[in-house]
Amino acid sequence: MAPGVPLPPEIQLAQRLAGNEQVTRDRAVRKLRKYIMARTQRAAGGFTPDELLKIWKGLFYCMWMQDKPLQQEELGRTISQLIHAFQTTETQYLFLRAFWQTMIREWVGIDLLRLDKFYMLMRLVLQESLKVVKTQGWEERQIEQLLELLTTEILHPDSQAPNGVKSHFLEIFLEELTKVGAAELTADQNMQFIDPFCQIAAxxxxxxxxxxxxxxxxxxxxxxxxxxxxxxxNELDTQSEEEEEASDGDEESSEGEQDLHDTPPRRLPAGSHRANPEVDKEQVWDDEENTGPVLQFDYEAVANRLFKLASRQSTPSENRKRLYKVIQKLRDLAGGTFPDDDVPEKAYKKLLEGRRERKKKKKKRLPTLQSQNKKGRNETETSSADPSPGIKRKRSRRRDEKAGQRGPPGKRRKPGARAKGAGVQQPARKRKQPLPNEK
Structure with a gap:
């Protein structure tokens, strides 16, 4: 290139993204976002795959240069959210394809100290790519397009993806899909998401x-x-409770209004609280134990799909053996039998009963906890009072006795050293005879 010709904007941004100063890199990321939005808004605008590869090389080394975990996470989120700056889905998928190609190309040069932040970047980019499909309403064509991109770039036999990229992608795929779409996706849509993995496994x-x-x-x-x-x-339980509350509310609305007018409002005594701290702790523990929404699957449909693929003659024997074991577990689940011994077979029938029993126990604990709190307060008040003078006298006597046993102050012998003459039988002293003058 001639010395007077300016560099393309993609190369200039890539150079600034890989700069030594953090201020320069942060400004370059902000300028890149504005540049992407301005260029993709035009009808004839867009990016070529080579241009996006240059941009991603700069972003890769921008992440490479970033230190400190919190700043790495913030930068990873900023980089992964650049996909939403593209105005068309075609350029979004080109940007995503360039990312995976960059990770595959640069993976061998990543050292162990920088491996975790690139694992995190892969997770965040996958999460944002699933959010792109979510904004499109989980359309079937969008799901197929995303899965085709991911499988061809990472899991295809002709792909040059290293084992680290393949392993991490397969480990995080279902986790990120659960975070993004567990509350909205149906069993058929989830089946569509895992169907490419069924084909690859076969x-x-x-x-x-x-x-x-x-x-x-x-x-x-x-x-x-x-x-x-x-x-x-839980969903069925909440629906039934809402229906019961709606029916009971219509019947008791008139009676409740009359009672409110008749009874004056109560005032709480000074120093009392409405909420019980012990009950609040139990509620917090229950919330921590409760997990978020989980992906729903039609286990019979998944088992049938795997059996159809595994029973083909072209399926390797090792793959067929391992898939048949999975098929058996899925069919057991479809029949209501849990494969693990820790989970009872009829647990799904007793979930509702156990939940109601726990609610009753919590209601019974309320009066007992209040009485225990009162007793505890009284005990603390009595224990915090001044001790009796008799106790003080006993303590002073003990101190005096210990001081008397120690002997007069002076040189203390070292621990473990014997006193003079200890353990040795000393001869008897001769009595001093008086002098003749003294007689």
Whole structure:
């Protein structure tokens, strides 16, 4: 290139993104976002794959230069959210494809100290790419387009993706899908998301990919089955409670209004509280134990799909054996039998009863906890009072006795040293005879 010709804007931004100063890198990220929005708004605008690869190389080294975990996470979120600055879905997927190509190309040069932040960047980019599909209303065509991009770039036999990228992608896929779409996706849509993994598991010759798909996709579905059933029962329970409250509210509205007019409002005594701290702690613990929404699956449909793929003649024997084990577990789940011994087979029938019993126990604990709190306050008041003078006298006597045992102040012997003459039999002293003058 001639010395007088200016560099393209993509190269200039990439150079600033990989700068040594953090201020320069932060400004470059902000300018890049504005540049993407301005360029993709035009009808004839857009990016070529080579231009996006240059931009991603600058972003890669921008993340490379960033220190401190909190700043790394903030930068990772900022970089991953650049996908929303593109105004068309085509450029969004080009940007996403360039990211995975950059990670595959640069993965070998990442050292152990920088590996965690690039793992985090992969997770955040995958999460934002799923949010793009979510904004489109989980359309079937958008789901297929995203899955085709991910499988061709990462899991295809012709892909040059290293094992680290493949393993981490398979480990985080179902987790990020749960975070983004567990509350909205149906069982059929979830089946569409895992169908490419079913096909790859049936035909792949890579033992690592087969193991990761079975462990991170299918076995995770089996392990989350009790939570999924509990989540479904919670939804049914809330719907029934809302219907009961609506019916009871219509009947008791007139009586409640009359009682409110007749009874004066109560005032709480000074120093009392409305909420019980012990009950609040129990509620916090219950909230911590409760997990978020879980992906719902039609276990019979998943088992049938896997059986159809595994029973083909082209399926390797090792893949067929491992998939048949997964199929058996899924069919047991479809029949109401949990494969794990820790979970009872009829747990999904007793979830509602157990929940109601816990609510009753909490209501019974309220008066007992209040009485215990009163007793505890009285005990603390009595214990905080001054001790009696008799106790003080006993303490002073003990101190005097200890001081008398120690002897007069002087040189203290070292611990473990013997006193003079200790343990040795000394001869008897001769009596001093008087002098003749004294007689």
């Amino acid at each position: 035909r792949t010759k890579d033992s690592l990919v087969l193991h990761k798909i079975i462990r991170s996709i299918f076995e995770t579905i089996v392990e989350q089955a009790p939570l999924a059933i509990e989540d479904l029962m």
